Amino acid sequence: MNTSCMLKVIETHTAGNPTRHIVSGVPRISGETMGEKMQYVMDHLDWVRRVTMMEPRGRNGMSGCIYTEPCNPEADMGIVYFDAAGYLTMCGHSTIAISTVLVETGIVRMTEPVTTVKLDTPAGLIVAKVFVKDGQVEKVTFRNIPAFLYDAREIDIGALGKVRVEVDYGGVAYAVVNAKDIGIEEISPKNLREIVEKAHLVYAAASREIGFQHPEKAFINRITSVMIVGDPDIQGADNKEVVVIMPLTEGDTTAVDRSPCGTGTSARVGSLFVQGKLKENTPFVHESIIGTCFTAEIVGKAKVGDFPAGIPEITGSAYFTASTDFFIDPRDPLKNGFSMD
Structure with missing residues (x-):
């Protein structure tokens, strides 16, 4: 198998909308704030978004995120959000899914009946309450930034x-x-x-x-x-x-x-x-x-x-749908994805 890169991805859906969680395989993301980290991904690592969001691996309704080191010391994880259309400073359905993944995979220690998850995002610090019963996440309530x-x-x-x-x-x-x-x-x-x-x-x-x-x-x-x-x-x-x-x-x-x-x-x-x-x-x-x-x-x-x-x-609630390895073959003329729009 001839591959230049492999991305480890967990897949979920929240109320019908998918999220691809890129948990490893991404080069280090520079930036002192999550806004700067998002800009760094836009400028230097947009191939990650295109590979995972666009055809032939994705579609125009796909959403995703990269897990990275937080800039805020209070946070459990830093998140860069994106979709097939571009980058988002915050994404609610993905936040519900991320909170679910972090707790159910043990990245954040599960505590019943409620586990608190804190995410550092370009929009600010997002705090989620993850409701757990019998070792499984039932629902997530996140407190968003002021609207x-x-x-x-x-x-x-x-x-x-x-x-x-x-x-x-x-x-x-x-x-x-x-x-x-x-x-x-x-x-x-x-x-x-x-x-x-x-x-x-x-x-x-x-x-x-x-x-x-x-x-x-x-x-x-x-x-x-x-x-x-x-x-x-x-x-x-x-x-x-x-x-x-x-x-x-x-x-x-x-x-x-x-x-x-x-x-x-x-x-x-x-x-x-x-x-x-x-x-x-x-x-x-x-x-x-x-x-x-x-x-x-x-x-x-x-x-x-x-x-x-x-x-x-x-x-809302999120559900696991897959765990996937994304391969990038350097010989593939469509390795970085394409759009029909």
Whole structure:
């Protein structure tokens, strides 16, 4: 077997959305902060993302992360998040999965009934409570960084007309629109092509007319995804949504989150909270495009720069699907992956 590199990967899914956890095989990542480490991976190790996320090994809905040394001494692990579209400063469904993997594999010592896991991420320190019963993880609740409403206004989205758009932040910046305001009657896989096409129009207009700049982290300076929200189908759910993750650079691909999206759910409840539409310590059930759910609540108030914010907690479950060795054959003309987009 002729290989120049081997990556050791654990695979999971959280509410239907996959995560590939790269636990070994990556060269040392330089940086004094996790933001710097993410930038180092972008500049020098993007082949790791392309190999694991893109075809022929991956697909446009794939998500992943690299385990690395934390910069914060309080943390159990440092995490660089990415997907087929590019890099993320935080990823909620992957955080649930990472917390599950760290505890079930023994990297973090398991303690029943609750094990605490601390992750150093580009968005900040994330603390997760991992609920354990009979030696297995049942669910994870993570406390995200403060979430807030950045801006809300009516903008011209060309063929879609004038539409009210919110830009909400929950570890990632989202342009949020109501499905019916852009002519989508149902958030469903059967309407996926229409959803993606209209999400691109929303993204272009929101990026041009509103944009995003985090008030405390200069490197978080763009809208990353579009969240389309509507009425739920599942009894007991408060909202249904789909998140379309936009490509970071030319050659990357558009991705659609199958889960209710952890950072998107955080952004949603943070925005509702600061607008007075959701009370503190009130559960909010967020339904995904495939009918899976996360439960969220705001557990405290905060401020980010001049923005009032809420501190969200998100609960969900992740499941192991595979343990894989990824080989890279230097003779392979497609060794670093490709995209059909």
